[in-house]
Amino acid sequence: xxxxxxxxxxxxxxxxxxxxxxxxxxxxxxxxxxxxxxxxxxxxxxxxxxxxxxxxxxxxxxxxxxxxxxxxxxxxxxxxxxxxxxxxxxxxxxxxxxxxxxxxxxxxxxxxxxxxxxxxxxxxxxxxxxxxxxxxxxxxxxxxxxxxxxxxxxxxxxxxxxxxxxxxxxxxxxxxxxxxxxxxxxxxxxxxxxxxxxxxxxxxxxxxxxxxxxxxxxxxxxxxxxxxxxxxxxxxxxxxxxxxxxxxxxxxxxxxxxxxxxxxxxxxxxxxxxxxxxxxxxxxxxxxxxxxxxxxxxxxxxxxxxxxxxxxxxxxxxxxxxxxxxxxxxxxx
Amino acid sequence: xxxxxxxxxxxxxxxxxxxxxxxxxxxxxxxxxxxxxxxxxxxxxxxxxxxxxxxxxxxxxxxxxxxxxxxxxxxxxxxxxxxxxxxxxxxxxxxxxxxxxxxxxxxxxxxxxxxxxxxxxxxxxxxxxxxxxxxxxxxxxxxxxxxxxxxxxxxxxxxxxxxxxxxxxxxxxxxxxxxxxxxxxxxxxxxxxxxxxxxxxxxxxxxxxxxxxxxxxxxxxxxxxxxxxxxxxxxxxxxxxxxxxxxxxxxxxxxxxxxxxxxxxxxxxxxxxxxxxxxxxxxxxxxxxxxxxxxxxxxxxxxxxxxxxxxxxxxxxxxxxxxxxxxxxxx
Numbered sequence: 001x002x003x004x005x006x007x008x009x010x011x012x013x014x015x016x017x018x019x020x021x022x023x024x025x026x027x028x029x030x031x032x033x034x035x036x037x038x039x040x041x042x043x044x045x046x047x048x049x050x051x052x053x054x055x056x057x058x059x060x061x062x063x064x065x066x067x068x069x070x071x072x073x074x075x076x077x078x079x080x081x082x083x084x085x086x087x088x089x090x091x092x093x094x095x096x097x098x099x100x101x102x103x104x105x106x107x108x109x110x111x112x113x114x115x116x117x118x119x120x121x122x123x124x125x126x127x128x129x130x131x132x133x134x135x136x137x138x139x140x141x142x143x144x145x146x147x148x149x150x151x152x153x154x155x156x157x158x159x160x161x162x163x164x165x166x167x168x169x170x171x172x173x174x175x176x177x178x179x180x181x182x183x184x185x186x187x188x189x190x191x192x193x194x195x196x197x198x199x200x201x202x203x204x205x206x207x208x209x210x211x212x213x214x215x216x217x218x219x220x221x222x223x224x225x226x227x228x229x230x231x232x233x234x235x236x237x238x239x240x241x242x243x244x245x246x247x248x249x250x251x252x253x254x255x256x257x258x259x260x261x262x263x264x265x266x267x268x269x270x271x272x273x274x275x276x277x278x279x280x281x282x283x284x285x286x287x288x289x290x291x292x293x294x295x296x297x298x299x300x301x302x303x304x305x306x307x308x309x310x311x312x313x314x315x316x317x318x319x320x321x322x323x324x325x326x327x328x329x330x331x332x333x
Numbered sequence: 334x335x336x337x338x339x340x341x342x343x344x345x346x347x348x349x350x351x352x353x354x355x356x357x358x359x360x361x362x363x364x365x366x367x368x369x370x371x372x373x374x375x376x377x378x379x380x381x382x383x384x385x386x387x388x389x390x391x392x393x394x395x396x397x398x399x400x401x402x403x404x405x406x407x408x409x410x411x412x413x414x415x416x417x418x419x420x421x422x423x424x425x426x427x428x429x430x431x432x433x434x435x436x437x438x439x440x441x442x443x444x445x446x447x448x449x450x451x452x453x454x455x456x457x458x459x460x461x462x463x464x465x466x467x468x469x470x471x472x473x474x475x476x477x478x479x480x481x482x483x484x485x486x487x488x489x490x491x492x493x494x495x496x497x498x499x500x501x502x503x504x505x506x507x508x509x510x511x512x513x514x515x516x517x518x519x520x521x522x523x524x525x526x527x528x529x530x531x532x533x534x535x536x537x538x539x540x541x542x543x544x545x546x547x548x549x550x551x552x553x554x555x556x557x558x559x560x561x562x563x564x565x566x567x568x569x570x571x572x573x574x575x576x577x578x579x580x581x582x583x584x585x586x587x588x589x590x591x592x593x594x595x596x597x598x599x600x601x602x603x604x605x606x607x608x609x610x611x612x613x614x615x616x617x618x619x620x621x622x623x624x625x626x627x628x629x630x631x632x633x634x635x636x637x638x639x640x641x642x643x644x645x646x647x648x649x650x651x652x653x654x655x656x657x658x659x660x661x662x663x664x
Contacts, residue, residue, distance in 0.1 A: 187389035192598035217600030258532035260561035272532030
């Protein structure tokens with residue numbers, strides 16, 4: 001079976017006052033039916049823009065998808081009309097965003113937020129849609145769903161609003177859910193509840209997921225495959241186990257080493273990534289991580305390292321020295 | 334009480350409570366209740382120690398910090414800084430106090446004045462307190478502070494918007510250090526930073542602690558950072574401290590059911606560890622601090638709750654040496 005989603009050499013650019021920003025600079029990855037793929041990176045790495053590009057939700061101007069293919073279920077989403085695209089959003093691809101207060105409409109009742117999607121995409125009549133809305137609220141674990149249907153978003157807590165977002169995302173039985181920092185605004189115990197809910201529901205309903213996050217713990221708990229982004233590119237991709245236990249890109253290695261761990265006693269010092277995040281308007285032709293990289297050599301300034309297979313199947317790294325890195329790491333450790 | 338002066342903690346918080354009144358009506362306003370943001374909190378911080386104050390939104394950790402800084406006047410309780418009650422201080426004493434305690438805020442974007450140059454931001458407290466009237470020496474001091482905080486002294490002539498989030502947070506730290514304080518409240522000081530930058534700032538805070546013998550109250554919701562940076566940790570829930578112990582002891586042997594739930598909710602950045610972890614997020618959500626549950630405030634969500642928990646408020650008991658727990662069911 002072909003993958004559910006195949007992104008090929010996607011480019012998204014923004015024209016800003018400071019210059020041209022290649023927010024997504026030629027990324028390729030796949031998502032299989034029913035699997036959970038994480039896109040992990042820091043602010044400005046392009047992880048959110050890459051997801052919004054799939055949905056073609058990039059505001060133009062200043063943004064523009066300038067190249068690549070987005071093959072979803074056999075169709076190239078870039079070739080669709082805006083009307084066709086509206087059909088895909090919310091029906092085949094559900095969305096869960098970071099801030100549930102701003103992504104729910106404040107003047108619509110919870111019932112209407114859900115029934116609107118059902119009426120729009122499935123031509124359901126009001127009564128059927130309302131019955132389904134009640135079912136969905138029960139499914140996402142909202143207590144007293146009958147009362148909640150009549151309320152407005154501001155009457156709900158942050159965790160409940162995010163449950164409503166999930167209900168909306170799942171309303172039309174999508175094949176894929178794109179969750180952009182779905183729990184970043186929530187407290188840790190509520191974060192855990194929401195992630196468990198998303199995990200069990202997507203598993204039960206066989207929905208594939210793209211989780212976009214900066215939280216390495218969330219990735220470790222929920223994703224089977226991981227794409228690490230830096231300065232608009234995927235610098236490393238592989239199974240979660242390979243990424244965490246055999247990282248082959250200096251950025252991934254540095255990132256993992258820089259986070260303190262709750263399950264380990266206090267260390268003497270953290271080992272941070274040196275330097276500052278890259279200025280995307282001033283990237284040159286070399287590797288964009290080079291100025292912060294402990295392993296940089298002359299070659300790294302001359303050309304961008306391509307994403308190439310390393311180690312086990314499906315493990316890719318964009319580093320000229322990735323073959324040596326596992327040895328260097330052992331020596332360093 | 335009769336301990337020698339040398340052993341007296343730098344900061345003693347006794348029975349601290351901060352209730353914010355809620356009123357109704359526009360013309361004839363009347364009080365209809367209280368938000369019990371902080372409701373009876375006790376702890377000490379020794380000189381040179383870092384105490385972590387953790388908990389979820391609304392647990393009262395930030396309000397506690399603001400009361401200590403006397404940015405709020407508490408409803409009840411005492412805050413003794415170096416033996417003096419902060420709440421009874423006159424204006425003159427307060428000015429002197431503010432030189433000794435400083436604060437680093439969460440958001441490096443909103444806590445720096447965008448119209449001021451970095452150098453002016455850092456020298457402002459020195460000017461206000463009249464510490465260094467000579468403008469040239471003030472400039473030298475600013476350059477020193479910038480380099481202590483890992484920034485190029487040339488940054489003094491830049492504006493905050495020309496800097497990254499991590500660099501701005503270093504400016505906020507330099508400003509806090511400008512008056513050579515003894516005690517700093519770090520209120521979510523690294524929470525807004527990216528992972529790779531966060532570790533740099535955590536290391537900086539540790540270096541400064543050592544170099545200047547600083548005492549920190551480190552308020553944060555990121556438990557992993559707290560475990561790394563703090564010697565002792567207090568866990569707050571709905572305005573109360575539910576558990577307090579040395580950092581490694583608290584994280585390795587949490588005794589309070591809320592602490593246990595909180596720790597189990599934090600995902601560990603290692604898929605192999607995660608695969609084998611038992612995971613039980615606490616049920617439900619944090620109740621409103623306007624009408625907190627009776628007895629133990631955690632009882633509606635607690636897996637161990639018995640009838641007694643509804644009635645009596647559990648006191649902090651020392652169940653193991655220097656490990657305090659407010660739960661009547663744990664032994």
